Amino acid sequence: MIKRRRFLNVAGSGLGGFSLAYLLGSCSQQSQNNAANSTSSLEIKTKVLRMGYQSAGDLVRNRKVLEKRLDPLGIKVEWLQFAQGPQLMEGMAARRVDIGSVGETPPIFAQVAGSNIVYVVGTQRTPNTGRSSVIAVPPESRLTKFEEIKGQEVYFQKGSASHYFILRALQSIGLTIKDIKIKSIPTIEARAAFLEGQIPVWMTNDPHYAIAEKMNRIRVLKDSVGLDSPGSYYIGDRQFAEENPGLLKIIIEELHALDKWASLNRNEVKKLMVTEQKLDEDVAERVMSRRTFAGRRGLSPALIAEQQRVADLFFEVGVIPKKIDIKQALLPPDLYAAITPAEIMV
Template sequence: MRKLGSLLLLTVAIVLVLSGCANSKSKDSEKVVTIGSQKAVTPYYLAKEKKWFEEEFDKLGVKVNWVEVQGGAPQFEAVSAGRIDFFVTGNTPPIAAQNAGIPFNIIGVASTGQKNVGIVVKSDSAIKEISDLKGKKIAVAKATAAYDNLLRLLNHGGVNASDIEPINLQPNEAKAAYTGGSVDAWVVTEPFLSQTIVNDKSRVIADGSTIDYTSPAYYIGRKEVVDKHPEYAKAFLTVIKKATDWQAENLDEATSIYTSQLGMNTEVVSKVIEHVNFTLAPLDDKLQKTQQGVAQFLYEQKAIDKVPDTKQITNNQYVNEVLK
């Protein structure tokens, strides 16, 4: 009887071990893609709200995992740690990430706005044009797209960088300084630009369209995932195309979703969409030249220690296939 009991216990133990191994193997074989989440006016957000990513990746037997990471630097830190596979970001963070040796690809252009970065002043300000900025305090975050635009606009207006006093502030801090009157002007990006135009009645004295200069955003893919699973990149961009097209064709409904989910008023949302110029496109020669110029700018600002070749991290293959 004792032998029978021992045999029974041994049998149960073996079953449990085999069961555990099976469960472990099942978990290891589960296919998951991790997408960065952002609460912002962008077709990317619409696609998340409508669960279009889940629908598309389900066709591949892949589960979608969402992770909220705000800001370019934290996004690329997550890439380096293998915690995020796809996301959208501005044009300066990829250069710093490439300089740091983080493996990723730019797999598509998300926007091509020229009015999404601007110099604003209060409605009653005596500042009317770029030349009036001489001797003025200007809120701007250094080594960013905003600062890049400021220097280019100053040069266009015949103003030396040494003729102004840049106050290095992030958007939330800059808004407080600007509305409080401790700076004379603010170089600002979206959605803060549209918010201050609508809510503070600010005037834009110059923006990228003044000098035909684009400040794009990009879709990013972690290189290991793009290389091993090109079907993931195609699935991701397929959803982006669907969402971008849907927004263009259903602008009122899209605006309503943004307004209700993000807590922005309709006028602000409409201006953001107008300024940003959302798209899905490959990185063409003109944008590639612009991106390389931004890399040079960041080097001159001592934000990076060398100038990377930005073409090396550009991969247009999958966006071209999706757009066929």
């Protein structure tokens, strides 16, 4: 268990540089088939699944797909809400959450802080992914382009996906993270101040972005389209994951099926945003105009290498205080083969 103070300190500390890449050895096709067929050996010990989600909402929760699948097995699903990914990771470190969805950055910071986690499944990205994540200013700001950001106060949650976004965005114009003044605050807490013009530069995403748009109180300097992020993940507490591989398989299957449903039923997804997240219909329409449902991505050697690259970069530029090896937060390759549909292991 780690204390909140220790986790947040990790987000602001740093040292020198190192580069590490790791490729997970893959099973043979025969062993993959054997593992996939051996579902009867995949245990489920728990009777309660505690799912963490962020304040922006979660389609998995809204559709109740896990409840429908797990109720017949006598397993109850409990949902715990968190402001952002770092807070969710803290909850998992405190053993209050079993599984949760976060961006590429929070699990790296959690691993640095000593949290005993495992990657469960990733997310595909498309050329349009990133339209909903932006670096923005109030309409009256004197800043007219992102290249003018040097020396500015930039508000975002340290250790969140925004941390990687701003790092790479700054690198693209020849600047470093030291060229800005970071003010760490969760997006939901910063929104009101930004709408009142009290925050000079804000990193945000939907639905907060769409709400600010509706009020004509936001001007975008840069979105994260084209960012070389591996995408988001479902992360699990290691002990829970190792004791309940059969449950992980069910979760991945339901996520995979839900993505396919959502891509074909976008209007139904919008209605859920209105009824479950209490968004105005026009706000939900804006959110859906930018949302992609690219599907899940298994923990393949390629994805693991991409995530290692992100971790290495954070260390090289001094954002995290020590190098980490992503392989230490993984399950065995044959277990991933058993719980992950072959079509998403890319």
